[in-house]
Amino acid sequence: MGRRALGWTLVLTVLGSWCLAALAVVAGVAPAQAPATRPLPEASDGPVVLVGIPGLTWDLVGDSTPTLHRLAEQGGSAALVLRGPDEVTCAADAWLTVGVGTRTDREALGCGVDATPVWDGAGAREPDLSALTAPARAGGTCVTTHGLIAEPGPGGPPVLDTDTAGLLALPALDPDCRIQLVAATPVYESDRSEVLADLDTALADLVDQVERRDGILVVSGMGQTTSDARAQALIVAPTSHGATPSLLTSGSTRQAGLVQLVDLTPTLLQLAGLEPGTDALPGAPVAETQRHHDAPATAAADLADAVSDAQRLAPWTLGALALILLPLVALGAAVRRWGPDHAPGLLTGSAWCSWPCRQPPSWPVSPRGGGPSSRGPRSSPSSSAPPASSRCSPEVCRAPGDPRWLHPPWSPPSPSSSWGSTRCGRPASGSSVSWGCNR
Numbered sequence: 001m002g003r004r005a006l007g008w009t010l011v012l013t014v015l016g017s018w019c020l021a022a023l024a025v026v027a028g029v030a031p032a033q034a035p036a037t038r039p040l041p042e043a044s045d046g047p048v049v050l051v052g053i054p055g056l057t058w059d060l061v062g063d064s065t066p067t068l069h070r071l072a073e074q075g076g077s078a079a080l081v082l083r084g085p086d087e088v089t090c091a092a093d094a095w096l097t098v099g100v101g102t103r104t105d106r107e108a109l110g111c112g113v114d115a116t117p118v119w120d121g122a123g124a125r126e127p128d129l130s131a132l133t134a135p136a137r138a139g140g141t142c143v144t145t146h147g148l149i150a151e152p153g154p155g156g157p158p159v160l161d162t163d164t165a166g167l168l169a170l171p172a173l174d175p176d177c178r179i180q181l182v183a184a185t186p187v188y189e190s191d192r193s194e195v196l197a198d199l200d201t202a203l204a205d206l207v208d209q210v211e212r213r214d215g216i217l218v219v220s221g222m223g224q225t226t227s228d229a230r231a232q233a234l235i236v237a238p239t240s241h242g243a244t245p246s247l248l249t250s251g252s253t254r255q256a257g258l259v260q261l262v263d264l265t266p267t268l269l270q271l272a273g274l275e276p277g278t279d280a281l282p283g284a285p286v287a288e289t290q291r292h293h294d295a296p297a298t299a300a301a302d303l304a305d306a307v308s309d310a311q312r313l314a315p316w317t318l319g320a321l322a323l324i325l326l327p328l329v330a331l332g333a334a335v336r337r338w339g340p341d342h343a344p345g346l347l348t349g350s351a352w353c354s355w356p357c358r359q360p361p362s363w364p365v366s367p368r369g370g371g372p373s374s375r376g377p378r379s380s381p382s383s384s385a386p387p388a389s390s391r392c393s394p395e396v397c398r399a400p401g402d403p404r405w406l407h408p409p410w411s412p413p414s415p416s417s418s419w420g421s422t423r424c425g426r427p428a429s430g431s432s433v434s435w436g437c438n439r
Helices: 003-027 066-074 091-100 130-138 192-212 261-271 296-338 345-357 419-423
Strands: 037-039 048-053 076-081 143-146 150-152 158-160 179-183 216-221 232-238 246-250 258-260 286-289
Touching: 048 091, 048 192, 048 261, 066 192, 066 216, 066 232, 076 286, 076 296, 091 130, 091 179, 091 261, 130 143, 130 261, 192 216, 216 261, 232 296, 246 258, 246 296, 258 261, 261 286
Parallel strands: 048 179, 048 216, 076 246, 076 258, 143 179
Antiparallel strands: 037 286, 076 232, 150 158, 216 232, 246 286
16 A cells, blocks of 8 residues: 555545544434533422442342332433543542542552541541531531441441441431431442342432422432442432423533532532532532433433443453554554665655755765765765756746656655756766755
8 A cells, every 4th residue: 555545544534533423423322512401409498418329320220129210210310420540439439529529539449348438547437528518617507427437347447337327227317407418338249139128218218308308319329349430320309399300411521411420519519509618629510401301210321331331341442452553553664664665764854844945955866866875975065066057947946837846755756857867967976966946
């Protein structure tokens, strides 16, 4: 394949990729722009309750979990993701992310059953919730937690007491606090059938309390329980009458059905009617998309599966592309380095520079003409200056009918002609050949 054919192949490949991207946008597979949104309704006087369930994914929301299924059918739904170098976070780091409003990642090697929630280096019992507590105090209210206090474990390190103080303990909501955080027992891959039924039953009791006080319930996945970066479930269920099912989005993702973990902090403040603190938060409040969806929960589940599959297949796809492209790049480099028509890179660059500005590159004339010579050292400009009769005249070189004036330097030289000998006469011995015209 020649250079011209290779260049056109690359151009057509780029244009084809643009056409495929435009077709995906028109078909609705890829978003062309941020969807039109409307803000979520604020809780009038009731509490805003966040229930965090580590390991909660959309494949768990179904007939086996009637409470979660009913909340998803009546409220807003989205796939909850993490963005950054590490897309896996543990339950403790996820709660810290919600508390401080920015991504916290202390378990860089992934999450496991033995991941312990040490809130800081001094072993604090409660997490840092400054991004929520400061605006709450400014608004004349407070933040209450249920199951987020770390107690000394059997082996010494502190662990979350979610069994006796979290969701499974059926906590009573604090009537004085607008924002309340409820921690749930993690859902592991091996014992989902044993934990889910208990969590769903306890969630039904909490829903009754929120409905009696006309509050808003937010159910969210709160960190992974394995090293698999799967998208999790997010459900926002206003208990007021007239709530309609919708697909959620946020200003940080600008994609229908996709929300980040850092968006939960400004969302809780917005639902409670509180102004954020002085520090800017990286997340944005969750909002409803104005476009009507027949089954928003199903759309959110499908998007979560697509995001999870893309994250899982991305390393394998990049590895396969590297195995294909690296030998091709090595082959191309070898052809350019040892090919029969290869010209030294320095001289080729000199021709590139001299052709547009019509300046002569100074190299010894080749016996064949039209290129550099491989024999002998380069003559100095004073000794290699050709006589006046052998120099190109501007009238001859700039003639519009001269095809060699329009011939670019990257094209191979013609073996039957030479700029120095054909148009300007035979150059003197050791003279420099000019591909352009002296000014």
